Amino acid sequence: xxxxxxxVIPVAGLGTRFLPATKAIPKEMxxxxxxxxxxxxxxxxxxxxxxxxxxxxSAGKSAIENxxxxxxxxxxxxxxxxxxELREELARTSGLIDVVSVRxxxxxxxxxxxxxxxxxxGDEPFLVLLGDDLVRSRIPCCRQMIDxxxxxxxxxxxxxxxxxxxxxxxxIVEGEKTDFERTVKVKRMVEKPAPGTSNxxxxxxxxxxxxxxxxxxxxxxxxxHGGEIQLTDALQSLADQRGMYAYEFKGKRYDAGDKxxxxxxxxxxxxxxxxxxxxxxxxxxxxxDGKNCLQ
Ligand code: G1P
Numbered sequence: 001x002x003x004x005x006x007x008v009i010p011v012a013g014l015g016t017r018f019l020p021a022t023k024a025i026p027k028e029m030x031x032x033x034x035x036x037x038x039x040x041x042x043x044x045x046x047x048x049x050x051x052x053x054x055x056x057x058s059a060g061k062s063a064i065e066n067x068x069x070x071x072x073x074x075x076x077x078x079x080x081x082x083x084x085e086l087r088e089e090l091a092r093t094s095g096l097i098d099v100v101s102v103r104x105x106x107x108x109x110x111x112x113x114x115x116x117x118x119x120x121x122g123d124e125p126f127l128v129l130l131g132d133d134l135v136r137s138r139i140p141c142c143r144q145m146i147d148x149x150x151x152x153x154x155x156x157x158x159x160x161x162x163x164x165x166x167x168x169x170x171x172i173v174e175g176e177k178t179d180f181e182r183t184v185k186v187k188r189m190v191e192k193p194a195p196g197t198s199n200x201x202x203x204x205x206x207x208x209x210x211x212x213x214x215x216x217x218x219x220x221x222x223x224x225h226g227g228e229i230q231l232t233d234a235l236q237s238l239a240d241q242r243g244m245y246a247y248e249f250k251g252k253r254y255d256a257g258d259k260x261x262x263x264x265x266x267x268x269x270x271x272x273x274x275x276x277x278x279x280x281x282x283x284x285x286x287x288x289d290g291k292n293c294l295q
Pocket of ligand 1: 133192
């Protein structure tokens, strides 16, 4: 069985849901407490034992690459000012993992973005993480998936149950229970089904562990939902060809690409912060007590 060593993170999207905040900075660089959203994603990858990240980028996304790079000028200034703790923190960020970038030259969809990684991935299984989906869990979500992969040796999509009136916002999986804990054998997958067209509440979230055969499937995938090349459509053909599992991960997922989801992530992460947690809790209590009116 081949080891999972690489993770693809598509970051080419425009971030229109957060305009005007994302007019001049990538949405992946929006801050959650003290680090950009993309850093949480990369930290999950690192904590899961992955060795290399492949960013699928577009014009205007260089801030993401710079974030994970060494900044000589900044380091020199911080050294002169004896700001050693900050230097260490920055060194930790730039030393997290090797990052490779591939440009997606046209916005043809998520499936096309993943297809761009084919030469860098080669013939091995790999992870895909979508930057909008933040997952907080005791065991990193990707690690949970790798642990399952080591038992099933097939592709896996992470899922969570969603209310039926929200299924049209997700890729939806239909399948049958297996003997593996929280694991379903995939039968059918539909990208954003019209209300009433699927009875399943199992929604794909932005974590995939894929066999390299996905690239062949992606190469043959024609535009689907929204006129885009959909990853979900290629997943269906991979499932038909060699099988696929859906895994109900343990943890809490935030849709950080949505304003409310983003705020919830900030609050929950800040509440667990060693120095911010307590004063924030006090502040939230006073807000709930109605002491938040502007004078
Ligand atoms: C993408 C996928 C969809 C998945 C979702 C999870 O959609 O295409 O299958 O359910 O991510 O966040 P998007 O939200 O990018 O439109």
